[in-house]
Amino acid sequence: MDNDVLRQAPLFSSLDDEAATALRTSMTETGLRRGEVLFHEGDAGDRLYIVIEGKVKLGRSSADGRENLLAILGPGQMFGELSLFDPGPRSATVTAVTDSNFASLTHDDLLKWLDGRPMVANSLLGQLASRLRKANDVVADLVFSDVPGRVAKALIDLADRFGRTADDGVHVHHDLTQEELAQLVGASRETVNKALADFASRGWVRLEPRSVVIHDIERITRRAR
Structure with a gap:
């Protein structure tokens, strides 16, 4: 991992070479194969992780075994930052969606590195506030938005982070x-499939295995509101 890869994470995007190099020397790199679990909900943990390559999912399980996906994260995104300020049980299970590589940093190493770098500490607080704002948006969507609207919003979010623009649309x-x-959208598979089939019948999207091509990004965006 070089300094440019490290700067993909929003928290570290403004670091100069000295600060980035000092941080990298404290980090540990690890990898997972698709389907492997990095840690489980309830595990003890004191590390922040940054995705270098691949995609991971953050999920929680209910007492009766139902699962809810909290987020899908890709290169440059981080997770586990809550444990740096409140070491305790992990709040989610992290599983590799694809073969993935990560860089991680312990609670103690981060605090040592932050000493004398108040701007980075402010940036970290901003990231935590952003994560809280997103959680509030998810709760509001579950209350006020219908399933097709949530599906459309999820597609827009995935397209923003993983999409590739081509002549026939945005390939996600x-x-x-x-x-x-x-x-991910908090609904049954049947209801989500019905919403996707409706979008496809209108010509807004084309469905493919583990991917989608958005032909009409404007209509999908309007449906997400």
Whole structure:
């Protein structure tokens, strides 16, 4: 991992070479194969992770075994930052959606590195505030938005982070199964499939295995509101 890769993470995007190099020397790199679990909900943890390559999913399980997907993260995105300020049980299970590589940093190493770098500490607080704002948006969507609207919003979010623009539209290789996509929007697989089929019948999208091509990004965006 070089300094440019490290700067992909929003928290570290403004680091100069000295600060980035000092940080990298404290980090540990690890990798997972598709389907492997990095840690489980309830595990003890004191590390922040940054995705270098691949995609991971953050999920939670209910007492009766139902699963909910909290987020899909890709290169440059981080998770586990709550444990740096409140070491305790992990709040989610992290599973590799594709073969993935990560860089990680312990609670103690981060605090040592932050000493004398108040701007980075402010940036970290901003990232935590952003994560809280997104959680509030998810709760609001579950209350006020219908399933097709949530599906459209999920497609826009996935397109923003993983999409590739081509002549026929935006190709979004999200790597999710139908069940995982349903968990991401908090609905049944049947209801989500019905919404996707409706979008496809209108010519807005084309469905492909573990991916979607958005032909009409404007209409999908309007449906997400």
